[in-house]
Amino acid sequence: MSLKKKDLQTYRRDEQFGHRLMTPEERIRLLKPYLPSPPPSLNDSNKKLLPKSAETTQAREGRFGVRRFLKKNFYLLVFTAIHFFFSIYIRARQACHAVSDRVYSLFQHHHSSPELIERDVKGLKRLPKHLGVILTLEDQGRSGDALEKLLNEAGEIAAWCASAGIPELSIYEKTGILKGYIPEVHRALSTNLQRYFGSNYPILSVAAPHIPPVETAIPRHRMSDKSSLKRLSVLLISAEDGRDSIVDLTKTLAEMSQRKKIDDTDITTELIDAELSESVMGEPDLLILFGPHVELAGYPPWQIRLTEIFHVQDNQGVGYQVFKRGLYNYARANFRMGR
Amino acid sequence: MSDLYFPGIRNWILGSPPAEMAKGWLRKTLIGALSQGPIPGHVAFEMDGNRRYARSHKIETVEGHHHGFEALARVLEICYNCGVKVVTVYAFSLENFNRPKYEVDGLMQLAKVKLEQLMQHGELLDRYGASVRVLGRIDLLPPDVLEVVEQAIENTKGNTKCILNICFPYTSREEMTTAIKTTVEEYTTTPQPHSTPFSQSRITQKILSTQDKSKRTLASIEETPSSNLSDDDAVSTSTTLHSESSVPRAGDSEKVAIYPNAETITPETIDKHMYTADCPPLDIFVRTSGVERLSDFLLWQCHQDTHIFFLKCLWPEFNLRHFLPVLVEWQYRKKQNLRDERPRRRVKSA
Numbered sequence: 001m002s003l004k005k006k007d008l009q010t011y012r013r014d015e016q017f018g019h020r021l022m023t024p025e026e027r028i029r030l031l032k033p034y035l036p037s038p039p040p041s042l043n044d045s046n047k048k049l050l051p052k053s054a055e056t057t058q059a060r061e062g063r064f065g066v067r068r069f070l071k072k073n074f075y076l077l078v079f080t081a082i083h084f085f086f087s088i089y090i091r092a093r094q095a096c097h098a099v100s101d102r103v104y105s106l107f108q109h110h111h112s113s114p115e116l117i118e119r120d121v122k123g124l125k126r127l128p129k130h131l132g133v134i135l136t137l138e139d140q141g142r143s144g145d146a147l148e149k150l151l152n153e154a155g156e157i158a159a160w161c162a163s164a165g166i167p168e169l170s171i172y173e174k175t176g177i178l179k180g181y182i183p184e185v186h187r188a189l190s191t192n193l194q195r196y197f198g199s200n201y202p203i204l205s206v207a208a209p210h211i212p213p214v215e216t217a218i219p220r221h222r223m224s225d226k227s228s229l230k231r232l233s234v235l236l237i238s239a240e241d242g243r244d245s246i247v248d249l250t251k252t253l254a255e256m257s258q259r260k261k262i263d264d265t266d267i268t269t270e271l272i273d274a275e276l277s278e279s280v281m282g283e284p285d286l287l288i289l290f291g292p293h294v295e296l297a298g299y300p301p302w303q304i305r306l307t308e309i310f311h312v313q314d315n316q317g318v319g320y321q322v323f324k325r326g327l328y329n330y331a332r333a334n335f336r337m338g339r
Numbered sequence: 340m341s342d343l344y345f346p347g348i349r350n351w352i353l354g355s356p357p358a359e360m361a362k363g364w365l366r367k368t369l370i371g372a373l374s375q376g377p378i379p380g381h382v383a384f385e386m387d388g389n390r391r392y393a394r395s396h397k398i399e400t401v402e403g404h405h406h407g408f409e410a411l412a413r414v415l416e417i418c419y420n421c422g423v424k425v426v427t428v429y430a431f432s433l434e435n436f437n438r439p440k441y442e443v444d445g446l447m448q449l450a451k452v453k454l455e456q457l458m459q460h461g462e463l464l465d466r467y468g469a470s471v472r473v474l475g476r477i478d479l480l481p482p483d484v485l486e487v488v489e490q491a492i493e494n495t496k497g498n499t500k501c502i503l504n505i506c507f508p509y510t511s512r513e514e515m516t517t518a519i520k521t522t523v524e525e526y527t528t529t530p531q532p533h534s535t536p537f538s539q540s541r542i543t544q545k546i547l548s549t550q551d552k553s554k555r556t557l558a559s560i561e562e563t564p565s566s567n568l569s570d571d572d573a574v575s576t577s578t579t580l581h582s583e584s585s586v587p588r589a590g591d592s593e594k595v596a597i598y599p600n601a602e603t604i605t606p607e608t609i610d611k612h613m614y615t616a617d618c619p620p621l622d623i624f625v626r627t628s629g630v631e632r633l634s635d636f637l638l639w640q641c642h643q644d645t646h647i648f649f650l651k652c653l654w655p656e657f658n659l660r661h662f663l664p665v666l667v668e669w670q671y672r673k674k675q676n677l678r679d680e681r682p683r684r685r686v687k688s689a
Contacts, residue, residue, distance in 0.1 A: 078368055243639075250601075
């Protein structure tokens with residue numbers, strides 16, 4: 001309630017003294033002018049209590065509702081005006097952001113060089129161990145090159161992660177189209193990694209929940225320094241790993257309970273957490289969105305509890321500057337966890 | 340607003356009657372204008388930043404929470420005047436029990452006093468037609484607070500125009516766990532058997548005996564398949580084995596344990612067991628104080644089409660001027676989405 005200054009001060013003084021200064025009646029009197037008129041159904045019963053307000057509202061309505069008509073049209077006018085100006089503002093903002101993002105991406109290009117990316121993240125206090133990204137399939141996959149574009153984006157992000165030293169990457173794509181082509185995804189991603197790293201490319205494993213991973217075969221000449229090899233594991237997830245996986249878990253639990261194999265008290269947050277992180281994935285530390293605004297589009301709900309969510313306002317498409325800013329933002333953010 | 344208690348000239352001018360009247364009028368106009376467009380059905384607020392506000396204004400932490408409560412009252416007024424049906428606020432997390440004891444006690448007292456006041460002038464909520472609900476583990480509350488909470492819920496039950504959900508000790512994971520647990524419970528409590536003239540156990544026995552007969556004639560060495568199924572096999576092929584799984588139990592007594600098929604569990608089933616079961620889908624999620632995390636709040640409800648806004652301002656400062664852009668942007672996106680969908684529909688119909 002936007003109380004008037006004087007009333008607010010009275011209220012706060014009363015509050016400081018533990019609400020002993022005023023009686024409930026006085027407080028009601030203080031707040032009364034700010035309340036809306038009582039609902040029509042209550043009018044009859046309240047007439048005795050508030051004869052004045054009931055009368056005034058009736059008078060204000062007018063006999064033919066002319067006032068109401070004018071008021072409504074006035075509001076519509078203001079509404080249109082607000083949206084007119086807002087659409088100008090938002091277009092200007094989008095244009096502004098588009099230009100600045102272009103400039104950003106020109107100056108902060110990775111030039112496909114792992115050394116440059118490594119230098120970019122060198123000063124950061126901490127890096128996410130598990131990075132999540134949300135990618136979208138354009139036009140719902142109807143245009144022919146949508147899948148190819150998706151693969152390219154995934155390849156670039158995988159290469160940036162490998163360069164920055166992030167060991168785990170999970171790629172969320174709503175429809176789950178990538179899950180059908182895991183060997184192809186592996187090939188595309190490792191080709192891009194070789195482009196970045198040359199012969200010293202990291203070992204890549206691509207997996208999806210309930211699907212065994214496809215791993216890069218380690219060439220013989222690199223077998224010797226097996227432990228020093230860089231590794232990157234990529235997990236492909238989709239909308240079915242969100243709500244549906246929780247539903248599947250419930251089904252299993254219900255069946256087990258029907259067979260009296262578990263008790264209801266066995267179902268705890270820890271059990272569900274263990275099951276879901278085992279069969280789907282654990283919590284990502286950082287989630288980077290490449291869309292213009294924050295919308296999770298069915299991302300697994302259980303796993304985003306404490307995930308830092310990063311997006312660049314009005315951004316369109318995957319870009320290295322978004323990735324880099326996301327990492328910088330993550331390094332700055334501090335965790336407090338209810339404290 | 341560092342001169343919180345030392346009003347200066349600027350505040351004197353802003354606090355003068357004409358300025359206040361103009362402000363009130365502007366506010367009313369803006370709210371009235373906004374309610375001409377599409378209005379979200381369900382808005383959630385994560386009220387973050389009370390303590391940082393208190394620290395930056397050099398006041399007690401508990402007092403920061405008091406100012407936060409005032410902001411909440413402001414926001415509720417805006418929402419209900421616009422026509423928002425459900426407002427959900429995160430008042431207290433289960434993790435918050437880890438905070439210093441005096442602060443937890445202060446928060447509990449705050450909740451108790453405010454709810455008591457609401458009860459004293461019950462008309463306040465009746466005028467908005469709002470009913471209060473408290474979501475979460477209310478069994479963990481101190482008994483005196485619990486009593487007030489229950490009374491508040493009881494007193495406002497009759498109001499149906501809008502709902503205020505207060506999440507008080509709440510975490511979303513706990514909510515999801517409870518939903519899963521109650522779903523499982525629902526599927527393991529046998530529904531009342533239909534009173535048909537046919538006895539189910541007699542039918543099953545009949546089938547069993549005919550099966551046995553046929554098997555005996557075929558191969559007397561083989562055992563019945565249902566008895567040598569290992570437990571794990573039964574789980575993996577449960578879709579087809581449902582009638583069989585209850586057979587061993589059916590044989591020995593009259594009452595037949597026929598459970599609802601667990602395969603019929605859908606996201607909607609679990610939805611129905613959430614604390615927010617009968618609320619419309621969440622349209623807007625607002626978190627203040629610049630933290631870009633969900634922090635265990637309404638995870639199940641907000642991970643699909645909800646528009647999430649992370650705002651820089653601290654919660655006690657939250658006012659119409661912060662909420663207005665959020666609402667307008669949401670309306671703008673809604674319009675944009677409609678415009679995008681229209682040509683697609685035309686293509687489909689052609």
